[in-house]
Amino acid sequence: MRALVMKGNWQLEVEDLPVPEPAPGEILVRVIATGICGSDIHGFTGENGRRFPGQVMGHETVGRVGALGEDTAAHGLREGQLVTVNPVISCGDCEACAADAQQRCPSRRVIGVDPALRSAFAEAMTVPARNVVPLSEDLPVEYGALVEPLAVGYHAAVRGGCGEKDRVLVIGGGPIGQAAALAAVRLGAAAVAVSEPNPARRDLLERLGLTAVDPAAGKLADLVPQALGGRPTLTLDAVGATGTVSDALAVSDLGSRIVLVGMHSPRVDIPAYAVSTEERTVIGSFCYSANEFTETAQWVAETDLDLSALVEGRVDLSEAADSFTSLARGENPASKVLVYPHGTDDPALSPAAQEVSA
CATH class of the missing domain: 3.40.50.720 (NAD(P)-binding Rossmann-like Domain)
Incomplete structure (x- = not known):
């Protein structure tokens, strides 16, 4: 499969990597689109020191379930289902997790930030099943990639x-x-x-x-x-x-x-x-709780607002490095750019279109 790999500051390259296999408790997500976040840009330039060479970034994503790992039946997911992913991986056992404050979990890991996690600027990724949030097929597919940033804003307002x-x-x-x-x-x-x-x-x-x-x-x-x-x-x-x-x-x-x-x-x-x-x-304010993320996904599905205005650019994986550079230099005025690892020809990417090369 193809993935966008950070080689160093201001350096991104598309590489062929093995398709990941979901471990027990994990889901393989075939990525449809992933938003370029401001934190990705600051990591790309080296400003925030929170992205590293060899890393596959990306955490604002929408995709479809590609494969189910063992011990995931209880989550009720099915292959081909439209989903988004909560990037905050928590232990599930500490006081913070028990209080629905997973963003404060002492052992939290964040997809797209932790360099050990191959993330969403790729044709596929594996994630814990409990972090997968189903979406309605009636939802404009791109809205799924907006849930994560909208949840960040919602948590900030709630914190205040x-x-x-x-x-x-x-x-x-x-x-x-x-x-x-x-x-x-x-x-x-x-x-x-x-x-x-x-x-x-x-x-x-x-x-x-x-x-x-x-x-x-x-x-x-x-x-x-x-x-x-x-x-x-x-x-x-x-x-x-x-x-x-x-x-x-x-x-x-x-x-x-x-x-x-x-x-x-x-x-x-x-x-x-x-x-x-x-x-x-x-x-x-940092990230969001699991409930706030799920509630935001529900709000996105129910709101009468036209959220399509939030997306101002769409590129495929081969154009992503140039988009990062132009956004970082202030040459691209787009507010949110989505990267389509499978290309932008079929934004809906129906289950039948979900093919990833080995």
Whole structure:
């Protein structure tokens, strides 16, 4: 089978690898499409140090069950079934797992991040059966690859305690910012606005029915209250840099919550007095629980929103390296690019089309 292998910083190559065999408790997933995540880009460039030579990345995926390993019957999966994959592999036995907080499991492994796991930028991958989430055949197939980033945004909003009285500011209108804003709407926030300097992304946000603010159009401390009808009570920082954290603290209301979900920088400086003397709360957010992932998959199937606007590029495996490079250099304005390991000619990839070369 073909897979996209990271050879080093700024280097990706398509290689022929053996088709993996599912171990007991595992499922072989024939990959239809996998989204290029911002964390993949930062790993590709070496910025975050969380991707490694020899690794097959990819964790925002949709596919079909290709083969069932032993001891998987209890999960009720069948060959050819449309599925997505929860990338967080947890032990299932610790206190965090028992509390449905698998993202905090001390021994967690994340598909697409752990270099020992051959992941979703490939024609096929093996995953634990308990991480496979079935999807309706009525769902637009591409939506399956959006579940993971949408679950990230949903968890961030939940971590911030988003509710009906909240005025929510999202900083950064990329895929995670879009997901966080949609999650705030999903949770019934009183008002939601997204600060985003890129005009193409602001247009996308408007198409999704969201209010977009251009931070270059004036002082953010003036623009945001105008858009929200008051200072934010909850800010979701989907960038994660010193500048955006400072902006969040400068514009938010006293006693507000700031959720850090973006991972642009491994370290940020925080103006401590803006936290302590004005009693703000800074909250970390990483991934999602198993229930939040499954609930998001259900929401994607039921929402009336046209989520197709979230996908702005489609490439096959041979074009993926160039897409990574153009996205990393800022030359490609696309918000979300999907990689189709089997090619883009048949996006539906019916069960009959699921063929992987050895």
